Each structure stands twice: as structure tokens, then as C-alpha cells.
Amino acid sequence: MSVPRGVLLLLLVLLFGFTLVNCKKELTLSERVQQLSDAGLKKPVLRFNGDKFRQYVKGTPRNYSMIVMHAHDEFQLVANSWRYSQGYSNKLFFALVDFDEGPDVFQQLRLNSAPVFMHFPAKGKPKKVDTLDIQRVGFAAESIARWVAERTDIQAFTFAMTSGQMWNHIRGPPFLQKTQAGNIAYIHGSSQGQFIVETYIVAMLNAAVVLGMILMTEAANKRDDVRKRRIYAIIGLGLVAFFFSLSLSIFRSKAHGYPYSFLLK
Numbered sequence: 001m002s003v004p005r006g007v008l009l010l011l012l013v014l015l016f017g018f019t020l021v022n023c024k025k026e027l028t029l030s031e032r033v034q035q036l037s038d039a040g041l042k043k044p045v046l047r048f049n050g051d052k053f054r055q056y057v058k059g060t061p062r063n064y065s066m067i068v069m070h071a072h073d074e075f076q077l078v079a080n081s082w083r084y085s086q087g088y089s090n091k092l093f094f095a096l097v098d099f100d101e102g103p104d105v106f107q108q109l110r111l112n113s114a115p116v117f118m119h120f121p122a123k124g125k126p127k128k129v130d131t132l133d134i135q136r137v138g139f140a141a142e143s144i145a146r147w148v149a150e151r152t153d154i155q156a157f158t159f160a161m162t163s164g165q166m167w168n169h170i171r172g173p174p175f176l177q178k179t180q181a182g183n184i185a186y187i188h189g190s191s192q193g194q195f196i197v198e199t200y201i202v203a204m205l206n207a208a209v210v211l212g213m214i215l216m217t218e219a220a221n222k223r224d225d226v227r228k229r230r231i232y233a234i235i236g237l238g239l240v241a242f243f244f245s246l247s248l249s250i251f252r253s254k255a256h257g258y259p260y261s262f263l264l265k
């Protein structure tokens, strides 16, 4: 029995149309990057349901890394520090999969109730090391940031994370503290901690050292008269020597056993 040509043609057209419609559902790489970038600018952590997870995380080809997890505060901090770092680009995105919105994703990734952080590299499948080993390193923001930097080769936000401001932001330390003896402590006694006011004090000490350096370079400016230049040089040298000693002595008081000091003990 032969099929009439007209029917065959109609079938072909239908098949072709169906393929077209299906293709349209899959976004191209540049469309996906564009949409992720637009959304990522507004919200550092994107929220994915099952469909979006398949589209943006599992979809190929990809030229960006995805870090995926479900519900965690520290994750938000890491994503924020990436979003506002100088190295921010469309190479890396953070996404959150909510159980209610993507139960199938949970099943697929075999996620349970503990927080799971997964990296989906730009090329290839996730390996074992692409799941953060929270048993070993915990899930403090610093650990997450270090792991993300290792897995993605993006160093940008390790710097953002090591600044004292980020530390304060994450840990929320007290502004200053009353000691048991009733005195006020402005500087935390160990290198494992700091007070918010301490960040400002250290910033001011550094600023004073820089001011001293500027005065000394100004002193070398031949257009001013000799007396003015001598005063600049002496004040500059004094500022650098005194405030550098003070920073060093604060550092010594925190890093117990640090052997070096200058002027002040």
C-alpha cells in the first residue's frame, strides 16, 4: 500500500513545525547569559524551580559556572560579595533551588535536608569535589568563598572576603566591649576576633601613616622654601614612625608571640 504523496508532505511539514516549536523553547547560550546577567544584577542569588534549573544549570552549552544550593544565609553573603566585587562578570552565577518550587531537582541531585552546595562547571559534569564537603570545612561564608574560588578559578572575591568590613558584616561582632574589670575594650585580644570600632581604629592608623608619607614626598618638592620642606619632612617622619609603631603594637597584642616591635611595646 502506498501512502499518497500529499499526506506524506503534510506529515513532513507537521514534523518540521513541531521541531521548530520545540527548538524555540530551548534558549540559546547568549539568551541564557543575557537573562542570567540581567536577573543577577538585581538579585545576587537567583531562585530556580525545576524548569529553570534544567534550562540554566543543566542546559548545554554553557560558558559560565553555577553554584547551586538550597536555603542558607551565608550563601547569600558570598553571592553578595561576588555581586559587589570588582571582578564581577557573567562567568559565575549563584542560584537557590527551593524544595517547594523544584522537588524534582532535589530528587535528581539526591539532596537531603542538610545544606548542599554544588558547583556546575562551565565545561563538563560536576565531579566529587564540586560538592562542598561541609563535614570537613563547614559552611561559614569564608569556607564557601574559598571553595568557590578554587572550583571556578575566580579569585575576585577572596579579597572582598578577607577585608575586615566583610568579616564584620558576616559575624556581626559588638561595636566594642566591656571587660570583666569594667574597662572598655576597643581591640579584641585575639587574632580570631575583632570589634567594629577596631576596624575604624586600624583604618585611621593606616590613614595617618599614609598622610606621613605624603608629607615626606611633599618635602621633596623643590618649589617650596627650605624651612617649609624641613617642617613637612619632620612631621611626616614623626607620623609614619609613631602610627606605624602603634599598629605594630596592636598587632602584637592580638597575635600573641609575634616578636617584632618598634618604639612602642
Ligand SMILES: *[C@@H]1O[C@H](CO)[C@@H](O)[C@H](O)[C@H]1NC(C)=O
Residues within 6 Å of the ligand: 029, 030, 033, 063, 064, 090, 091
Ligand atoms: C558566553 O557566551 C555568550 C554568548 O556567546 C557571551 O555573550 C558571553 O559574554 C560569554 N561569557 C563569557 C564569560 O565569556
